[in-house]
Amino acid sequence: MSRPNILFISLDTVRADVAYSGRFPTIERIRQGGTTFLETISSCPLTPVSHATVFTGLQPPRHGIRHLMREQLRTDVPTLAERLRDAGYATGAVVSCPGLNKWYGIDRGFDFYDDEIPLLPDGRDPLTVNDVKMRGLALKRAPLVAERALRWAAEQTGPFFLFAHFFDAHWPYEPPEDVGVPVGNPYEGEIAYSDHYLGTLLDGLERLGHDPATTLTVCFSDHGEDLGGAYPNDHAGERGHPYEEGHGCLLFDATQRVPLMISGPGVPRGVEHTEQVRLVDIMPTTLDLLGADAPASDGESLGPMLRTGTGSDRAAYCETYFPEEKRAAGGFPDLLALAAVRVADKTGRRKLIWRPASTEVDVYNLVTDPLEVAPERLVTPPGRLGDAAPPPQT
Numbered sequence: 001m002s003r004p005n006i007l008f009i010s011l012d013t014v015r016a017d018v019a020y021s022g023r024f025p026t027i028e029r030i031r032q033g034g035t036t037f038l039e040t041i042s043s044c045p046l047t048p049v050s051h052a053t054v055f056t057g058l059q060p061p062r063h064g065i066r067h068l069m070r071e072q073l074r075t076d077v078p079t080l081a082e083r084l085r086d087a088g089y090a091t092g093a094v095v096s097c098p099g100l101n102k103w104y105g106i107d108r109g110f111d112f113y114d115d116e117i118p119l120l121p122d123g124r125d126p127l128t129v130n131d132v133k134m135r136g137l138a139l140k141r142a143p144l145v146a147e148r149a150l151r152w153a154a155e156q157t158g159p160f161f162l163f164a165h166f167f168d169a170h171w172p173y174e175p176p177e178d179v180g181v182p183v184g185n186p187y188e189g190e191i192a193y194s195d196h197y198l199g200t201l202l203d204g205l206e207r208l209g210h211d212p213a214t215t216l217t218v219c220f221s222d223h224g225e226d227l228g229g230a231y232p233n234d235h236a237g238e239r240g241h242p243y244e245e246g247h248g249c250l251l252f253d254a255t256q257r258v259p260l261m262i263s264g265p266g267v268p269r270g271v272e273h274t275e276q277v278r279l280v281d282i283m284p285t286t287l288d289l290l291g292a293d294a295p296a297s298d299g300e301s302l303g304p305m306l307r308t309g310t311g312s313d314r315a316a317y318c319e320t321y322f323p324e325e326k327r328a329a330g331g332f333p334d335l336l337a338l339a340a341v342r343v344a345d346k347t348g349r350r351k352l353i354w355r356p357a358s359t360e361v362d363v364y365n366l367v368t369d370p371l372e373v374a375p376e377r378l379v380t381p382p383g384r385l386g387d388a389a390p391p392p393q394t
Contacts, residue, residue: 003159004265005210006084006286007217009198010054011259012047012097013169013247014191015224016040017231019259023181024192026199027259030219032270033212034263035306039276041316041342042223045247045255046132047099050222050279051106055079057283057297059317065104066321068248069130073105078295080283081109084161087292092152093163096140098126100165110163114148116140130325132248136170142197150204164201166194169225171246185230216264216289218282223247226254233371243332248322251340251353252372256318265289267306276313276344277302313344342366 011019011027019027020038043053044060052058052065056077060066064074073079081091092112100106100115107113117138120126126138149164168175168190175189179196183189206212225246228237233254236244247255258279263269266289280299287294288301298317305311323335340353348367353375354360362375369375 003088004290005159005215006089006161006290007205007215008054008161008163009201009217009219010051010163010165011169011191011194011198011219011221012165012167013223013225014194014221014259015231015254016221016257016259017233018188018191019221023183023188024195025181026195026202027219027261029199029202030217030261030263031272034217034261034267034269035271035273037260037262037273037275037277037302039274039313040220040258040260041276041278041318042221042256042258043278043280043316043318045223045249045251045318045320046322047097047222048104048106051100052104053280054220054222054282055081055106057280057294057299059280059298060319062298066319067325068099068132068322069127069325072103073108075105079106079109080286081107081161081163083109083287083292083295085109085111087290088159090156090158090160092149092156092160093165094140094145094149094152095163095165096142096145096167097165097170098129098135098138101127103127112152114152130329132322133171133245136167136172139167139170141176142166142168142194143200146197146201146204149201150208153205153210154208164198166198168194171225185227187225187227187230212263214265216267216286217262218286219259219261220279220282221258222279224253224255224258226250226252235372243323243326243335248320249326249335249338251318251320251338251351253351253366253370256316256340256342262302262306268309271309273305273311275305275311276316276342276349277305277311278314278316280317281314313349315344316342318342 052063056063091110094114173186175193181192226236284294285302288303318340321337327335336355342351351364364372
């Protein structure tokens with residue numbers, strides 16, 4: 001296995017359309033230095049579920065985390081950090097929200113895992129609060145993420161795998177400072193703030209002697225955000241879904257289409273791909289680019305696409321079981337889990353959304369209905385739809 005340093009950057013809660021707006025200097029810097037996947041789909045609009053998919057290459061039914069606060073990562077599932085540590089990498093992570101607390105098991109394989117965050121303003125432990133908005137009040141801010149990540153990197157004398165997680169774009173959208181980037185709303189202000197300190201991290205790594213051209217960098221978001229009317233494709237609040245508070249309950253593109261950028265050795269610079277890919281492809285891609293064998297997974301390496309410049313669309317599975325937790329908390333007795341598949345064929349892109357217990361499926365034509373407001377409702381035979389991800393690709 002070749003041994004470049006590896007940097008994973010998670011820009012939590014960042015929508016693809018906003019990330020790719022051209023406003024954010026560090027994101028543009030990463031894009032210019034590597035390859036951007038414009039149509040990347042997340043497996044779930046919840047932080048622990050989506051990150052578990054990134055670090056295992058498995059969809060939620062197989063890695064075991066499906067709700068916000070019920071499950072931990074299956075102990076028999078290998079993680080990317082474990083694979084890299086076994087290959088001789090030092091492994092370190094600085095994470096900044098309750099959804100990546102060690103309790104979930106996503107820390108497995110990391111020698112260093114900084115998940116320190118403050119209590120909620122009322123003194124409660126945020127890990128005990130089943131409210132995606134309220135959890136946004138307990139975070140490690142971007143400057144501290146950059147500082148602690150750089151401190152750990154400075155201590156390394158050999159190849160390392162560093163995971164830096166920025167949570168600032170999450171509600172309540174109160175950027176602590178103006179970093180001089182024109183933005184349209186406070187949510188974008190938070191992204192600009194994260195982007196600024198991400199630049200601090202990248203600059204610091206360069207000062208430590210880590211050339212970005214020889215560092216395999218993967219920058220992504222775990223899910224997007226529905227702001228209830230700030231963007232044309234929002235669905236939350238008065239847009240028809242009052243129970244959706246940013247993310248967690250719906251599977252529209254506002255939360256499921258996310259940024260993904262890869263740069264480093266063997267990765268073309270300044271290239272964009274419009275083929276549909278998935279976050280579940282990240283682990284097999286990383287191991288492929290390192291020349292290592294990947295375990296069987298639900299993902300497929302993007303390496304051939306990076307090497308040849310061409311590829312094909314991949315069916316993308318999504319699910320959310322957070323509606324069950326929301327229903328149990330009271331106020332919305334009709335909420336049920338959702339599953340979806342986003343597909344492409346010669347006639348364009350479509351998304352199918354259904355309740356696993358139902359025979360009804362809503363089909364959205366994403367070419368003629370990009371805002372996902374006019375579905376065709378189909379009825380399938382009992383058992384045709386269900387609680388299952390697509391079969392693994394090997």
